[in-house]
Amino acid sequence: DAGVIQSPRHEVTEMGQEVTLRCKPISGHDYLFWYRQTMMRGLELLIYFNNNVPIDDSGMPEDRFSAKMPNASFSTLKIQPSEPRDSAVYFCASSLGQYNEQFFGPGTRLTVL
């Protein structure tokens, strides 16, 4: 299995631009999680899905952030408009069932200038 796939691995953009991060979970997994990691705040859960349905988006920092999961094999996290304080590493993770561990993707390092 290829594991969780994220793209791009690195993204550099200018303030005000739209940014879209992509994730392909492990095939067959029914939970998908989006995290943000910064030095200041550590690892934060932004949103998670179960069977493509958003379950808890209370971690999404503000309306500029949105996430979708149109099917079981693809999810996006969009930031519009982006701001320098959004600079972070964004991880996607997936798991099978409620009791199993989360498998993480390699992350996307986002830099907003």
Added chain:
Amino acid sequence: AQTVTQSQPEMSVQEAETVTLSCTYDTSESDYYLFWYKQPPSRQMILVIRQEAYKQQNATENRFSVNFQKAAKSFSLKISDSQLGDAAMYFCAYRTLLNSNYQLIWGAGTKLIIKP
């Protein structure tokens, strides 16, 4: 609310020696999962070991083992025969089994340095 505390921002150990990373947590629940994840410089978060709270036996994975003290709410990770490849950030995490809440509560992490 549950919290996870890793009191050691950084630890160092000589190659081939043993090191223990500490983790404490706060919860009123009786059943839950605890995890140790490793994040090397490549940034990939890798599961090291998992412990179910209802199991008294400490989990072990090769050179990695835990000391799970449920009453003390302590979940330390022991790495035996440390190797250079063990150098990474280590995160302790907690997950409830109640209310279909699948969030992981994360500690702040411990940076492990391996001295050759």
